[in-house]
Amino acid sequence: MGAVAVREAAAAHEAHDESFIRHYIFSLDHKTIGKQYFWTTMFMGLVGGSLAMLMRRHLGWPEQGVLDPAQYLQAATMHGTVMIFFFLTVILTGAFGNFLIPLMIGARDMAYPFLNMMSFWTLVPGVLTILASFFAPDGPAGNGWTSYAPLAAVAKLSTGAQWGQTLWAIAILFVLISSLFGGLNFLTTIINMRARGLSMGRLPLTIWGIFITAILALLSFPVLMAALGMLILDRTAGTSFFVPPGLLVGGQLVRDRSGDALLWQHLFWFFGHPEVYILILTPMGIVSDVISTFARKPIFGYKAMVLSLAAIGFLSFLVWGHHMFVSGMHPLLGGAFMAATMIIAIPSAIKTFNWCTTLWQARIHFTTAMLFAIGFVSLFVTGGLSGIFLASAPVDIYLHDTYFVIAHFHFVMASAALFSIFAGTYYWFPKMFGRMMNETLGKIHFVATFLGIYATFFPMHFLGTMGNSRRLYSESFYPFLAKAPPIDVFISISAFVLGAAQIVFIVNVFYSLVRGPRAERNPWHANTLEWQADSPPPHGNWGPEEPVVYRWPYDYSVPGAAEDYIPQTMPAVPAGAPAGGEGE
Amino acid sequence: MPTELLKEKPAARPRRGPGAPGRGYGGDGARPRGPESPVVAPLTAFIAVGAVLAAVAMLFVAFTTAYLARRQEAGWTPIALPAVLWLNTAVLLASSGTFEWARARLVRADPAGARHGLGWTAGLGAAFVIGQLAAWRQLAAQGVYLASNPHSSFFYLLTGAHGLHLLGGLVALAVVIVRAHRNRYTPAAHTGLAVCALYWHFMDALWLYLFALLFWL
Numbered sequence: 001m002g003a004v005a006v007r008e009a010a011a012a013h014e015a016h017d018e019s020f021i022r023h024y025i026f027s028l029d030h031k032t033i034g035k036q037y038f039w040t041t042m043f044m045g046l047v048g049g050s051l052a053m054l055m056r057r058h059l060g061w062p063e064q065g066v067l068d069p070a071q072y073l074q075a076a077t078m079h080g081t082v083m084i085f086f087f088l089t090v091i092l093t094g095a096f097g098n099f100l101i102p103l104m105i106g107a108r109d110m111a112y113p114f115l116n117m118m119s120f121w122t123l124v125p126g127v128l129t130i131l132a133s134f135f136a137p138d139g140p141a142g143n144g145w146t147s148y149a150p151l152a153a154v155a156k157l158s159t160g161a162q163w164g165q166t167l168w169a170i171a172i173l174f175v176l177i178s179s180l181f182g183g184l185n186f187l188t189t190i191i192n193m194r195a196r197g198l199s200m201g202r203l204p205l206t207i208w209g210i211f212i213t214a215i216l217a218l219l220s221f222p223v224l225m226a227a228l229g230m231l232i233l234d235r236t237a238g239t240s241f242f243v244p245p246g247l248l249v250g251g252q253l254v255r256d257r258s259g260d261a262l263l264w265q266h267l268f269w270f271f272g273h274p275e276v277y278i279l280i281l282t283p284m285g286i287v288s289d290v291i292s293t294f295a296r297k298p299i300f301g302y303k304a305m306v307l308s309l310a311a312i313g314f315l316s317f318l319v320w321g322h323h324m325f326v327s328g329m330h331p332l333l334g335g336a337f338m339a340a341t342m343i344i345a346i347p348s349a350i351k352t353f354n355w356c357t358t359l360w361q362a363r364i365h366f367t368t369a370m371l372f373a374i375g376f377v378s379l380f381v382t383g384g385l386s387g388i389f390l391a392s393a394p395v396d397i398y399l400h401d402t403y404f405v406i407a408h409f410h411f412v413m414a415s416a417a418l419f420s421i422f423a424g425t426y427y428w429f430p431k432m433f434g435r436m437m438n439e440t441l442g443k444i445h446f447v448a449t450f451l452g453i454y455a456t457f458f459p460m461h462f463l464g465t466m467g468n469s470r471r472l473y474s475e476s477f478y479p480f481l482a483k484a485p486p487i488d489v490f491i492s493i494s495a496f497v498l499g500a501a502q503i504v505f506i507v508n509v510f511y512s513l514v515r516g517p518r519a520e521r522n523p524w525h526a527n528t529l530e531w532q533a534d535s536p537p538p539h540g541n542w543g544p545e546e547p548v549v550y551r552w553p554y555d556y557s558v559p560g561a562a563e564d565y566i567p568q569t570m571p572a573v574p575a576g577a578p579a580g581g582e583g584e
Numbered sequence: 585m586p587t588e589l590l591k592e593k594p595a596a597r598p599r600r601g602p603g604a605p606g607r608g609y610g611g612d613g614a615r616p617r618g619p620e621s622p623v624v625a626p627l628t629a630f631i632a633v634g635a636v637l638a639a640v641a642m643l644f645v646a647f648t649t650a651y652l653a654r655r656q657e658a659g660w661t662p663i664a665l666p667a668v669l670w671l672n673t674a675v676l677l678a679s680s681g682t683f684e685w686a687r688a689r690l691v692r693a694d695p696a697g698a699r700h701g702l703g704w705t706a707g708l709g710a711a712f713v714i715g716q717l718a719a720w721r722q723l724a725a726q727g728v729y730l731a732s733n734p735h736s737s738f739f740y741l742l743t744g745a746h747g748l749h750l751l752g753g754l755v756a757l758a759v760v761i762v763r764a765h766r767n768r769y770t771p772a773a774h775t776g777l778a779v780c781a782l783y784w785h786f787m788d789a790l791w792l793y794l795f796a797l798l799f800w801l
């Protein structure tokens with residue numbers, strides 16, 4: 001079945017006419033699908049960002065009542081949902097994964113192009129559903145991106161809970177299925193479609209990151225799908241999987257049967273923790289490649305990088321309980337989760353040290369992509385350190401559900417992943433669209449974003465240690481938060497600066513798209529295969545001859561070489577050179 | 585201009601990593617050598633189906649943990665399962681048998697026999713789905729519905745989820761049958777049929793597991 005389909009697809013890559021619909025809408029070409037994902041998710045990123053601005057507008061000046069309490073919770077919920085499920089998850093694998101995998105492994109397309117198209121067209125109904133939920137009679141879901149039961153499981157319990165919460169669950173089911181289709185393609189393509197000579201040990205780290213991400217998704221997404229299925233039944237069919245016994249709403253017993261609200265937390269976080277690594281492993285790979293390219297040095301500790309990716313992937317299934325320290329779990333179990341969580345810090349630290357040692361004594365080219373990659377390392381360290389605090393159960397009992405947690409994951413996940421997306425966009429834009437992005441605008445964007453992010457999220461640590469809980473409508477409810485309002489004003493203003501900085505990026509993207517200088521094949525003098533294709537690559541990527549790989553992707557500044565980079569396609573002994581110097 | 589950033593040449597450094605001289609890293613890639621070789625090995629399809637099955641397994645692992653956790657708590661009264669489930673189980677087991685028989689016929693160069701066996705498999709698979717629906721109707725006739733009690737909720741949920749996956753298998757089987765009629769499969773090369781059989785047997789085993797879970801636990 002598969003072999004035939006692929007062979008047909010390969011045959012179809014010979015130049016042929018394509019109708020507009022086939023080319024731009026129901027395209028089977030991985031590059032077009034990647035771009036469809038890119039624009040869709042960038043749009044969702046804008047939606048999520050606007051919601052964040054709305055929240056900060058309210059939180060800076062809560063007494064003005066821009067949002068009422070229910071609306072505030074809805075904005076917060078949808079901000080988290082849109083950013084995590086519809087922006088970060090999808091742009092990393094959907095846009096970068098689709099565009100880069102075949103190019104970086106020297107294939108003409110994915111193993112299953114049709115499945116790939118289906119993956120995008122399963123995402124679209126998800127996007128439409130979540131957008132539609134804003135117009136539901138009582139608004140979108142408002143129970144947090146984690147949608148804890150029983151709040152989310154019983155329609156009467158919260159605003160946005162009639163329709164919004166059900167639409168939320170359906171929309172996320174679409175995203176998960178779409179990602180599974182994609183992940184299936186990524187796995188098979190990376191395992192089976194690599195160019196001649198490209199062993200797994202020679203894969204660029206970006207591809208390794210996507211590969212392990214796909215495995216994590218494959219094993220964790222179905223768990224959330226199971227939970228969502230039960231949640232939908234609880235909400236619509238009157239079951240009580242997550243509805244605890246004796247739940248009273250307005251003095252009335254909700255149901256005479258009993259369920260288990262904690263079960264939702266277990267299932268959600270069994271998915272949720274791998275999910276946060278799904279959002280960071282690909283960025284780690286992207287950043288490794290960008291850093292190595294612009295440091296003009298081989299990545300330090302390639303094997304350690306791959307092994308630590310794998311170790312993080314494995315461990316991420318054993319630590320979900322660190323989100324549940326205050327849920328009344330047995331202290332021994334809490335201790336085990338605490339230990340496992342601390343252990344994850346080790347492979348994370350290995351990666352950080354390797355980035356630093358790659359930069360060590362390098363002649364760094366400070367392109368915008370490189371600045372964002374270095375910014376990633378900084379943000380990841382800041383967020384990783386607060387993670388260690390939270391991993392310790394006694395500390396977490398105090399800090400749980402405060403702004404400290406918000407600060408933690410906005411550094412380590414949100415901002416870091418965002419930075420890798422920017423790094424990737426500045427780096428691969430020439431390959432995607434055939435034009436260079438404007439470096440001056442890029443640097444303005446970087447400086448404003450970097451400072452904006454630290455100014456926005458760093459003070460949240462202080463709010464958290466003061467005891468300011470997350471999802472709090474207004475600090476004025478609590479006397480001990482008397483010092484919080486000025487900090488909140490500062491955060492809000494920083495957030496607006498941060499938001500405004502993104503306008504520079506948008507302008508740069510559209511300006512460069514039409515006016516940017518034409519990109520050559522290999523503008524960054526990089527080694528990986530995608531730079532051997534035209535910019536942008538034609539349908540089928542490679543022309544008649546597929547590339548053959550002779551070396552790993554990090555041969556930068558090799559002594560005695562004519563250039564400071566040696567593409568992977570360069571034979572070990574260059575034609576015409578005296579033999580004997582380098583054997584394969 | 586970005587390219588200007590690349591002008592200066594950094595100092596040379598010793599080579600490291602895979603591909604450096606004296607390290608002995610071969611690089612074989614996944615692609616067979618030679619320009620005329622087929623693009624993709626049949627292995628791709630097996631990896632893909634294996635990945636699908638891993639995901640399906642995780643889905644049911646999640647359901648199972650929920651089931652086992654819920655069972656420990658108050659208010660768990662097992663319902664009496666309809667007897668037709670035993671018949672359904674036998675039917676599904678038989679369908680796995682006919683699938684293997686069909687494959688054996690194909691390998692022995694008897695495509696007509698293979699088509700026959702595939703037809704039986706599809707028939708038995710459809711019979712299983714109808715049997716499951718009959719079980720639902722029997723329960724409903726006794727007044728046991730989805731929301732009646734925790735055990736019945738899980739019964740409908742698990743049989744429903746399994747049934748949906750089996751319907752997916754039936755669609756795949758229909759494709760295989762069409763292809764078998766077009767003589768796409770040879771004794772040596774019948775990847776599509778083989779991966780479909782793998783999925784089918786997995787659904788079979790999954791049902792045995794679910795039945796045991798619902799019946800004894």
Ligand code: HEM
Pocket residue numbers: 146276277279280322323341342344345348383384385387388390391392396399400401405408409412413414
């Ligand atoms: C050094 C490694 C890390 C450690 C030790 C760690 C530890 C923790 C702990 C203990 C919590 C729970 C806090 C609470 O709710 O009370 C937490 C929350 C969180 N972490 Fe991490 N973390 C680490 C790295 C990461 C990474 C790399 C990401 C994502 C890329 C991440 C994303 C998150 C998110 C999203 C939450 C909050 C979820 C929520 O409640 O909404 N963490 N982390």
Ligand SMILES: [Cu+2]
Pocket residue numbers: 272273276319320322323
């Ligand atoms: Cu976690």
